[in-house]
Amino acid sequence: MTARDLPIIAGALVVLSACASLPVIANRPPLDLSVEPGETAFRLSLANPSGYDRCIASDLWPTRGGQLDFASERVYVEDDGRRFSIRDENTGYCPGCQVRVPANSSITAALPYSEFPGLTESPPGPHATLTLPIAETPCRATA
Secondary structure, eight states: OOOGGGGHHHHHHHHHHHHHTOOOOOOOOOOEEEETTTOSEEEEEEOOOOOOEEEEEGSSSTTTSSOTTTTTTTTTEETTTTTEEEBBBBOOOOOTTTEEETTEEEEEEEGGGGGGGTTTSOOOOOEEEEEEEOOOOOOOOOO
């Protein structure tokens, strides 16, 4: 482990501790967070090492455009004593919609720094952490 790996680990710990009060299924898949110099987005990867599909509510995972539905209260970056909340977006009401993480697979997404007002003027530093609560839900049957 290098010093460069520390923000990734710190970000994952913040994510996991933020989820403690949410209803979850045991053995939640790990969330990996990547912050690379020169990047313009946080790179996320959610792995499912189990032998069965796992699901999360669609409003808890970024859209293809890197947006989250009205998430400014729960998704934010902390860097050097400052907090940058994600921009509130209306991605559409979709009761019961899920993001499926297939068995023995992973899904990826990006959260552009531009979705965090103020962060683009000052890209995240080496000790920045991203809080992104994720909770599993039982997968609904597919037709």
